[in-house]
Amino acid sequence: MKQPTRVTMVLVACAAALAIGERGRAQTGYRPSAANLAARSWFQDARFGLFVHWGVYSVLGDGEWVMNNRRIPIADYEKLPAQFNPVAFDPAEWVALAKAAGMKYITITSKHHDGFAMFDSRVSDYNIVARTPYKKDVLKALAEECRKQGLKLFFYYSQLDWHHPDYFPRGRTGRDAGRPEEGEWSRYIEYMNGELRELLTNYGEIGGIWFDGWWDRPDAPWRLDATYALIHQLQPQALIGANHHRRPFPGEDFQMFEKDLPGGRTAEFNKDSEIGDLPLETCETMNGAWGFNITDRRYKSTRDLIRYLVRAAGSNANFLLNVGPMPNGRIQPEFVTRLQEIGAWLAKNGESIYGTRGGPVAPHAWGVTTRKESRVYVHVLDAPDGAVLLPPPGGKVRAARFLSAGRAAEFSEFDFGVVVKIPEDAVDPIDTVVALDLAS
Numbered sequence: 001m002k003q004p005t006r007v008t009m010v011l012v013a014c015a016a017a018l019a020i021g022e023r024g025r026a027q028t029g030y031r032p033s034a035a036n037l038a039a040r041s042w043f044q045d046a047r048f049g050l051f052v053h054w055g056v057y058s059v060l061g062d063g064e065w066v067m068n069n070r071r072i073p074i075a076d077y078e079k080l081p082a083q084f085n086p087v088a089f090d091p092a093e094w095v096a097l098a099k100a101a102g103m104k105y106i107t108i109t110s111k112h113h114d115g116f117a118m119f120d121s122r123v124s125d126y127n128i129v130a131r132t133p134y135k136k137d138v139l140k141a142l143a144e145e146c147r148k149q150g151l152k153l154f155f156y157y158s159q160l161d162w163h164h165p166d167y168f169p170r171g172r173t174g175r176d177a178g179r180p181e182e183g184e185w186s187r188y189i190e191y192m193n194g195e196l197r198e199l200l201t202n203y204g205e206i207g208g209i210w211f212d213g214w215w216d217r218p219d220a221p222w223r224l225d226a227t228y229a230l231i232h233q234l235q236p237q238a239l240i241g242a243n244h245h246r247r248p249f250p251g252e253d254f255q256m257f258e259k260d261l262p263g264g265r266t267a268e269f270n271k272d273s274e275i276g277d278l279p280l281e282t283c284e285t286m287n288g289a290w291g292f293n294i295t296d297r298r299y300k301s302t303r304d305l306i307r308y309l310v311r312a313a314g315s316n317a318n319f320l321l322n323v324g325p326m327p328n329g330r331i332q333p334e335f336v337t338r339l340q341e342i343g344a345w346l347a348k349n350g351e352s353i354y355g356t357r358g359g360p361v362a363p364h365a366w367g368v369t370t371r372k373e374s375r376v377y378v379h380v381l382d383a384p385d386g387a388v389l390l391p392p393p394g395g396k397v398r399a400a401r402f403l404s405a406g407r408a409a410e411f412s413e414f415d416f417g418v419v420v421k422i423p424e425d426a427v428d429p430i431d432t433v434v435a436l437d438l439a440s
Contacts, residue, residue, distance in 0.1 A: 044279045345431075
């Protein structure tokens with residue numbers, strides 16, 4: 001992931017890119033398989049997933065960008081794997097926690113910008129099995145546990161690499177790694193596709209690949225056509241998404257927005273992000289960091305995180321909520337508590353999130369709507385003066401009820417819309433959900 005302090009630098013790179021030409025080099029003519037289309041529908045129904053940023057950088061407790069930010073050369077950074085021994089890692093505990101939170105899938109970093117693989121790669125020995133005292137493939141264990149407990153697993157993969165000598169010419173980041181000022185870009189693409197082939201053949205059926213890092217060299221010959229075709233050939237159902245902050249390129253199957261709701265453009269690097277026609281996802285942190293940061297105590301409240309989930313669903317998007325596990329393999333208690341509390345809320349209100357699409361009423365200051373067939377869920381986050389005025393919801397309202405309270409809601413219909421009364425004793429401090437049943 002990118003951090004806000006690097007925003008201007010990234011924007012300069014993206015502005016200089018031949019973005020239209022790059023799209024032309026993506027998988028033009030791609031026609032998703034029936035299995036892929038079914039996976040897209042499942043993805044939209046799922047609505048909530050767990051993002052995991054974990055790597056040897058956790059040893060330093062200063063986030064996943066520490067190699068770049070502290071200007072650590074490769075020779076020194078390569079000492080970290082020997083100190084990474086996550087003996088407390090329990091994949092069953094991780095997956096059970098995600099399920100308890102109401103999440104339907106997990107997306108984990110297989111390789112981040114530092115180039116270190118968190119899986120048993122034969123393409124390079126710069127990986128968790130060959131270089132750490134732990135000597136186990138954490139992705140293999142997590143993949144098996146996800147299958148056992150019924151969650152889908154996605155792999156984050158960084159196209160950017162601060163370690164590999166053939167990532168040359170250099171991009172906008174990682175310039176203090178001490179790499180030789182030479183390299184063969186085509187060899188790097190072969191290396192990247194080799195690791196992707198391993199991820200797609202050695203870990204069973206996966207949910208998809210979550211790419212990041214294209215923005216570091218947007219004008220480079222990425223050969224996305226070959227990479228995307230490889231993925232779709234090996235696992236046709238696997239969904240491809242890329243965090244390039246552009247309208248989706250041909251061959252991609254979903255579109256993500258980093259630290260922003262679709263179309264929100266509140267994060268500067270989303271300034272030029274156009275909403276495409278694919279399933280949508282937004283990702284966010286629980287504090288201010290993606291990777292483990294021992295000094296970051298900017299914890300978002302459970303209330304704020306649930307409201308973000310609700311607003312995402314109202315924007316027809318999934319919510320991918322991040323944790324940065326500690327170097328011992330445990331998820332810090334502040335994150336665990338919030339995940340459990342979100343799960344408790346979803347146990348009561350999940351029907352207004354799962355399996356829904358963005359509702360007939362556009363997001364407003366008071367809240368959002370979601371829809372499932374002939375039922376519209378009105379998520380009142382801030383009710384003005386004890387009532388909310390809705391534009392016409394797309395049909396005559398037959399009945400209305402407060403989801404949590406389980407009682408009827410009083411409403412009035414007019415030509416200009418529907419007024420729903422929100423009495424004080426029906427207000428939920430997080431989200432007052434009103435279910436409207438429309439005449440079919």
